[in-house]
Amino acid sequence: MxxxxxxxxxxxxxxxxxxxxxxxxxxxxxxxxxxxxxxxxxxxxxxxxxxxxxxxxxxxxxxxxxxxxxxxxxxxxxxxxxxxxxxxxxxxxxxxxxxxxxxxxxxxxxxxxxxxxxxxxxxxxxxxxxxxxxxxFTEYPGDQLIQLDADGRALLDSYINAVKEADFIRNGNARTVMSLSKGDSDNLWRAVQTYDLNLFNSVNSKLLNPPGMELRHVPLKIYLPTSASQTASETITEEAKQAGHIRVVQSLVPLHLPSRQPQTLGTALNSILPSIFPSRRNPLLAQPVLHGVVVPLGAHLNDLGRTASYLDGFLHVAVVMLG
Missing domain, CATH: 3.10.20.620 (Ubiquitin-like (UB roll))
Known part of the structure; x- marks a missing residue:
């Protein structure tokens, strides 16, 4: 419900x-x-x-x-x-x-x-x-980080590209975000810079409620530390074992199951990472963490996508292993 x-x-x-x-x-x-x-x-x-x-x-x-x-x-x-x-x-x-x-x-x-x-x-x-x-302020790790620029274009471009990707995932195309007026596009970035919730919602609501369209998928990225990848029985390269390595997993996640029941975080994780989340209801091997909180596996993805997404439109879920 x-x-x-x-x-x-x-x-x-x-x-x-x-x-x-x-x-x-x-x-x-x-x-x-x-x-x-x-x-x-x-x-x-x-x-x-x-x-x-x-x-x-x-x-x-x-x-x-x-x-x-x-x-x-x-x-x-x-x-x-x-x-x-x-x-x-x-x-x-x-x-x-x-x-x-x-x-x-x-x-x-x-x-x-x-x-x-x-x-x-x-x-x-x-x-x-x-x-x-x-x-x-020196020895910039260019092999691990993209260089920023004095005008802030790199940060803006990175954010806008993520917003476009999220919109494409939700709708199957990026027409909604591409059709925003220049004023709305400028206000979205200004809301991120000034951290203004009302201004952000005035634009984001248009992305989440495109006229004449029904959202198809939820933008979801899952972040696996090396320990989680090992649990998934994957081959971990020496390069991947370096400190701070995080593997990002993405998959198209429909808002509803084939039975038309609402997709939950548990059903999505069980489908994408069954070896780490063998149960749809109980976190047996790992916990999904969003905004510092363990998210119940029964949470509806539609609700999460509308309220708990980050500013770029994605649910960025970190996997924390148990035990």
Whole structure:
């Protein structure tokens, strides 16, 4: 049964308000002082992108840089030596690399109140907050990251291409996004830059409700760490075993099953990754994580796609192995 629209709107607002505190330190190789510089503390939204932080980081660390002439777009961020892909949403990066235990509300309901409250208070998991990242301004890892540019075109192009891909998956073509007026297209990107929910919804609602059309599929990307790929009995190359390797799995996922029953996250994962999700109802070997929370396998994909997608229109689901 579809969730009421008011409940879905409330869920979207909660997801939109999600954020993660960061502590960013300057890489020693870029610091002109013997002692490390002061850290930059910030709490960006989960749905946004780390690339938007680069101008502030550059301004903050400029007095400490060996080369103060370096430009903001030349910066990059890493976690424990792993370069972080700037075109991935920030919350997805945290779910993939921080090692924090995702929040499991079903598990909390089965705990006694005292234990449950302790779980809520430590919902950030095993990794203490703030999440500690390192800012670099030299030695750009061009073999792992696409270079940004001073005008921000690379970030804009990456985002727009993802939005077009999501629209193509939903409808079988990209006519809906391509038919947006210039004003709507500009407002969509402005909403992402300024993080404006009302402005975002004014455009996104047109993508989710194309006139005279019924959505066919849900844009879904599944992120498998090396351990999950090994569980799937796949051959892992030496290159794939490098730190931070994540395999991305995509498949066309209809909104309804052949029986016309609603597609759930469990039925979709069982179809795409049966060795990791052998059950459609219970997470036996792994859990699907979205926005830092374990998603019930019975959740309807249509509801998730309309309320829990990232700003590019995709459900970016991280797989966390159990045991």
């Amino acid at each position: 579809p969730a009421p629209s008011s409940r879905l709107a409330d869920l979207q607002r909660k997801i939109w308000n999600g954020s993660i505190p960061l502590e960013v330190r300057l890489a020693a190789s870029d610091c002109r002082t013997y002692d490390e510089s002061e850290p930059y503390l910030v709490q960006p939204p989960r749905l946004s992108y780390l690339a938007f932080l680069l101008p502030q980081l550059h301004a903050f660390f400029k007095p400490s840089l060996i080369d103060p002439q370096v430009q903001p777009h030349e910066a990059w961020l890493s976690f424990e030596g792993v370069p972080l892909k700037w075109h991935y949403p920030f919350g997805l990066l945290y779910d993939l690399f921080s090692g924090a235990e995702p929040v499991d509300f079903d598990k909390q309901r089965n705990e006694d109140p005292a234990t449950s409250q302790a779980t809520v208070e430590t919902a950030s998991g095993t990794t203490p907050l703030p999440w500690r990242l390192t800012a670099h």
